[in-house]
Amino acid sequence: MSSREPADEAPTGSAPGGTGSAPGGIGSAPEGPTTSSRDRVLARIRAAVAGAPEARITRSYRIASPASAPSSAPSSAPSSAPSSAPSSAPSSASASAGKVIELFAERVADYRAVVHVVDAARAGEVIAGALARRGARRVAVPGGLPQEWARAVRAHPGGEAVPDDPPLSAAELDGLDGVVTGCAAGIAETGTIVLDAGPDQGRRALTLVPDYHLCLVWAGQIVTGVPEAVAALDPARPLTWISGPSATSDIELDRVEGVHGPRTLEVVVLR
Amino acid sequence: MSGTFLGMPAFPRNAAAAVQDSQLRFNLRKATRTIRGKRAAVVGELPDWAALREAGKQIKDHTLRNLDRYLLQLEEAVTRAGGHVHWAADAAEANRIVAGLVEATGETSVVKVKSMATQEIGLNEALAERGITAYETDLAELIVQLGDDWPSHILVPAIHRNRSEIREIFRERMGEWGRPAPEDLSDDPRALAEAARLHLRERFLASEVAISGANFMIAETGTLVVLESEGNGRMCLTLPRTLISVVGIEKLLPAWRDLEVFLQLLPRSSTGERMNPYTSTWTGAVEGQEFHLVLLDNGRTAVLADEVGRQALRCIRCSACLNVCPVYERAGGHAYGSVYPGPIGAILTPQLRASGTVASRDRLPPSATGDLDASLPYASSLCGACFEVCPVAIDIPEVLVHLRARTPHPRAERLGMRAAGWVFDRPVRLARAQRLGGRLRRFLPRRLPGPLSAWTDTRDIPDVPAESFRDWWDRTEGGTR
Numbered sequence: 185m186s187s188r189e190p191a192d193e194a195p196t197g198s199a200p201g202g203t204g205s206a207p208g209g210i211g212s213a214p215e216g217p218t219t220s221s222r223d224r225v226l227a228r229i230r231a232a233v234a235g236a237p238e239a240r241i242t243r244s245y246r247i248a249s250p251a252s253a254p255s256s257a258p259s260s261a262p263s264s265a266p267s268s269a270p271s272s273a274p275s276s277a278s279a280s281a282g283k284v285i286e287l288f289a290e291r292v293a294d295y296r297a298v299v300h301v302v303d304a305a306r307a308g309e310v311i312a313g314a315l316a317r318r319g320a321r322r323v324a325v326p327g328g329l330p331q332e333w334a335r336a337v338r339a340h341p342g343g344e345a346v347p348d349d350p351p352l353s354a355a356e357l358d359g360l361d362g363v364v365t366g367c368a369a370g371i372a373e374t375g376t377i378v379l380d381a382g383p384d385q386g387r388r389a390l391t392l393v394p395d396y397h398l399c400l401v402w403a404g405q406i407v408t409g410v411p412e413a414v415a416a417l418d419p420a421r422p423l424t425w426i427s428g429p430s431a432t433s434d435i436e437l438d439r440v441e442g443v444h445g446p447r448t449l450e451v452v453v454l455r
Numbered sequence: 456m457s458g459t460f461l462g463m464p465a466f467p468r469n470a471a472a473a474v475q476d477s478q479l480r481f482n483l484r485k486a487t488r489t490i491r492g493k494r495a496a497v498v499g500e501l502p503d504w505a506a507l508r509e510a511g512k513q514i515k516d517h518t519l520r521n522l523d524r525y526l527l528q529l530e531e532a533v534t535r536a537g538g539h540v541h542w543a544a545d546a547a548e549a550n551r552i553v554a555g556l557v558e559a560t561g562e563t564s565v566v567k568v569k570s571m572a573t574q575e576i577g578l579n580e581a582l583a584e585r586g587i588t589a590y591e592t593d594l595a596e597l598i599v600q601l602g603d604d605w606p607s608h609i610l611v612p613a614i615h616r617n618r619s620e621i622r623e624i625f626r627e628r629m630g631e632w633g634r635p636a637p638e639d640l641s642d643d644p645r646a647l648a649e650a651a652r653l654h655l656r657e658r659f660l661a662s663e664v665a666i667s668g669a670n671f672m673i674a675e676t677g678t679l680v681v682l683e684s685e686g687n688g689r690m691c692l693t694l695p696r697t698l699i700s701v702v703g704i705e706k707l708l709p710a711w712r713d714l715e716v717f718l719q720l721l722p723r724s725s726t727g728e729r730m731n732p733y734t735s736t737w738t739g740a741v742e743g744q745e746f747h748l749v750l751l752d753n754g755r756t757a758v759l760a761d762e763v764g765r766q767a768l769r770c771i772r773c774s775a776c777l778n779v780c781p782v783y784e785r786a787g788g789h790a791y792g793s794v795y796p797g798p799i800g801a802i803l804t805p806q807l808r809a810s811g812t813v814a815s816r817d818r819l820p821p822s823a824t825g826d827l828d829a830s831l832p833y834a835s836s837l838c839g840a841c842f843e844v845c846p847v848a849i850d851i852p853e854v855l856v857h858l859r860a861r862t863p864h865p866r867a868e869r870l871g872m873r874a875a876g877w878v879f880d881r882p883v884r885l886a887r888a889q890r891l892g893g894r895l896r897r898f899l900p901r902r903l904p905g906p907l908s909a910w911t912d913t914r915d916i917p918d919v920p921a922e923s924f925r926d927w928w929d930r931t932e933g934g935t936r
Contacts, residue, residue: 239516445686
């Protein structure tokens with residue numbers, strides 16, 4: 185059993201005692217069909233598993249050391265040695281950060297998203313260039329977007345940075361040409377960016393309704409694999425994991441990019 | 456989906472009809488072959504796949520063993536985060552709760568994220584009876600709904616339809632449900648996806664209530680997780696003011712950390728991608744939404760009580776077992792007569808329905824599905840490919856054999872088995888029977904008569920040798936003479 189479950193010595197207690205569920209006990213919740221169903225379901229579960237053996241959990245898969253900051257990616261080395269993938273975990277610590285960025289860019293591009301890897305100093309220039317190429321004029325900007333990025337949105341001819349304050353309606357969002365945001369994390373192995381509705385990303389609708397999403401990722405935000413990302417993220421925040429543009433394979437399992445979410449995803453990695 | 460699976464004939468008859476449909480077989484072959492290749496490639500990329508699979512199995516087993524405790528923990532966490540938790544013992548109760556919640560908002564329509572649980576309980580039909588229209592928003596579900604059809608695959612419910620069939624459905628039916636398909640709609644998947652986008656766009660922007668399922672629920676934090684591809688899930692989870700999620704009690708994971716395992720296992724097993732395009736997580740009521748969680752039993756606790764069968768509750772609905780199954784590839788999903796087709800359906804459906812609680816498909820007595828359910832454990836060659844690919848190591852063949860032993864056997868079979876038992880009980884009887892068989896072997900028909908013909912319909916009677924091995928051994932003294 186992993187150490188994260190201190191309550192395990194009382195596996196299927198007969199009463200909902202040790203788990204802080206006191207308010208749900210008999211009496212306090214409003215009496216009604218749902219209350220009795222709750223008790224019935226719980227009673228059925230307890231009867232069903234009574235006498236069943238306890239199941240242990242061993243985690244021998246690759247996990248980054250918990251202390252590893254997002255930018256120090258190579259920690260997953262031990263069990264990952266030979267892999268058929270060209271990529272897996274980088275082994276040399278010094279080259280690893282660069283390799284993780286490279287892998288991230290390659291995997292994001294695999295989803296047919298547009299990817300740039302540039303020096304942080306060029307962020308504004310790249311944003312303006314991307315928006316101009318796209319022909320995106322009215323672009324949503326979250327309240328906490330770095331000033332330099334927001335300025336770049338206005339920099340190209342006709343560019344307008346549209347703030348989400350007061351909150352834009354769904355119809356207004358639908359009328360915009362795109363959105364520019366930061367992100368909370370990037371995952372190299374899966375080519376994923378994660379949004380947590382932070383100040384530089386805005387609420388979820390902002391990155392959903394406009395048809396074009398330009399997302400900036402700091403190199404230091406990119407981790408190697410899923411376990412490191414899960415450890416770094418805050419479950420209390422609404423999270424959106426994005427791996428490429430919206431897509432469907434529902435017709436003959438033929439992949440088509442672009443259905444309801446943004447049909448074009450452009451990712452800029454800032455070194 | 457106005458059709459009902461009830462009253463369907465047993466699997467052999469459904470399958471016999473399905474394999475005559477060459478279009479269906481072509482569609483299925485193409486699709487399952489594609490996805491098998493994709494899955495194998497991305498699973499092969501991970502050096503620690505076996506360890507992830509083992510951890511996934513163990514986490515699920517541990518959760519099921521302590522399900523009561525973790526459900527209470529989840530309830531507390533969701534409530535603390537501003538959500539409301541409801542408990543539904545069966546389908547009827549879940550439908551009642553959801554309809555009541557929708558009515559309380561004053562709305563008469565809802566948008567839906569693809570959800571197996573709501574199909575299982577027949578939610579759309581139940582809502583329709585109360586005057587509420589449920590709009591499916593997943594592309595494949597939309598195809599099924601517009602075509603008044605049944606889903607035939609867990610991940611790709613319209614896998615039995617090819618592009619030109621889909622174009623016809625869109626052209627003929629979209630207008631009845633909302634914005635019609637363009638006149639000049641082609642059968643290019645891009646054009647079809649675009650038609651679906653336009654058809655659903657205004658509905659997303661205007662809807663006030665959404666209904667979803669969930670792939671995972673985290674007891675520790677009260678977080679719900681939905682994996683999807685198209686963005687219809689994000690639309691439904693984000694834009695409407697009220698969100699109602701109907702989730703089977705077995706979808707629970709103890710800790711936030713456990714996602715590190717399942718967010719690797721599920722996308723690679725399911726769509727054959729390193730990661731699906733969108734995964735949304737939310738904890739309680741977020742961004743000003745009202746959030747209701749309906750916890751669904753509907754037969755799951757009965758499955759949990761079966762020591763062998765309970766492993767079916769580990770299922771994360773990836774559908775990898777369908778894609779590798781030689782029986783599914785030929786018979787298709789409809790033959791299984793349930794929203795859960797394929798190998799996992801063959802073990803899940805009879806167990807869930809045995810408890811008598813499944814569905815709005817409950818308007819007929821359970822006996823109406825009896826024949827079908829009794830036949831499902833036989834809808835397999837026991838080749839074991841399903842077990843091999845299962846990301847949570849459900850030993851489907853083991854459960855199939857277990858269920859076969861439990862289902863009632865026909866009289867002819869029981870008599871035959873008793874006779875065989877009598878013969879095999881004494882060596883003398885066996886020797887006599889063998890000699891008799893050897894002497895009469897020329898008179899044996901190619902096909903057996905009466906109830907025994909079921910066996911020879913699909914098999915040749917083996918040749919009976921003129922002499923048994925033991926007689927040969929005696930005669931030749933072990934081959935020395």
